[in-house]
Amino acid sequence: MIWPFSRPEITVLMVCTANVCRSPAAEALLKHHLKALGMSRSIAVKSVGTDVGAPGRRPDPRVLSILDEMGVKSSGMRAKAASQALMDEASVVWVMESTHRQVLCERFADSADRVELLDPRGLDIPDPYFGNKAGVRMTVEQIDGLTRAHAQTLLEQFA
8 A cells, every 4th residue: 555645754752751741742732833834744743751651651631631722632642662763763852851861862872963952942841740730831831832933943944
């Protein structure tokens, strides 16, 4: 069978610790912004964690609720760990914290040149998992702004 759609030109990999809060939010939001820019077929977006305790787990319900309120689709996501295959496939790997970058660079040294902090100012995005919904919302809104800017940059680079 011939696949009716062209293969994405680039793949973006979003990374946090457990792949249940920040990276799934970043995946859903970047997909949302790329779709709005007409780039959803040329750029694939995936998310993983550096230390996934429960593979297959759905994202945090608070994250899903906030994304739903924002009108952002988030179905089908499940927690998975970073792997050599996913790292090799990625054109760019955006991490939430400098510790994620360190872990990935140690585990996947050949991919180190593609691993960057999501926040271009070099700031970590704090993990909201143990906080309340207001803290989760602040983190999702921060990621929303960053992914919106990255979507625009990707459009300018690859359009």
